[in-house]
Amino acid sequence: MGDRNVIGSNGAVGLGSLSSVSHVDANSVETPSYNQPRVIGDSTVYLTEADAKVFDGWDKADVKVDTKRSTFEALKQTVKDIASFLSEP
Numbered sequence: 001m002g003d004r005n006v007i008g009s010n011g012a013v014g015l016g017s018l019s020s021v022s023h024v025d026a027n028s029v030e031t032p033s034y035n036q037p038r039v040i041g042d043s044t045v046y047l048t049e050a051d052a053k054v055f056d057g058w059d060k061a062d063v064k065v066d067t068k069r070s071t072f073e074a075l076k077q078t079v080k081d082i083a084s085f086l087s088e089p
Contacts, residue, residue, distance in 0.1 A: 001068075002034055004045050006055060008063035021081065022058070024051035026043035026065065041063050 004026040026045040027034035036052035037044050041067050047055055055063075066077075 001025060002046075003068055004028055005066045005068055006038075006040065006045060006047070006051075006063065007066060008055070008058040008060070021078075022054070024055050026051070 002025045005023050006023065006026045008021045008043045009021060009028060026047050028045060033048055034046035036047045036049055038047055038055060040063050045065055
């Protein structure tokens with residue numbers, strides 16, 4: 001398990017204006033398993049080969065890197081993200 005979480009959009013879902021939020025596990029340093037580098041903003045993270053294929057299919061406009069958090073903290077952030085999305089005009 002890596003020390004980073006890459007969060008992004010994997011494209012439109014049905015209505016054309018909605019997108020699905022997804023995430024992949026990443027690491028801040030290269031390891032035998034995490035050997036696929038990707039540059040996101042000012043950061044380089046390393047993905048597994050399978051997660052790199054998933055990441056490469058994403059819309060890159062909304063991708064961000066986050067450090068690992070507890071399940072509770074991640075759930076809180078997800079609720080905030082959904083509330084923000086629903087409040088947009």
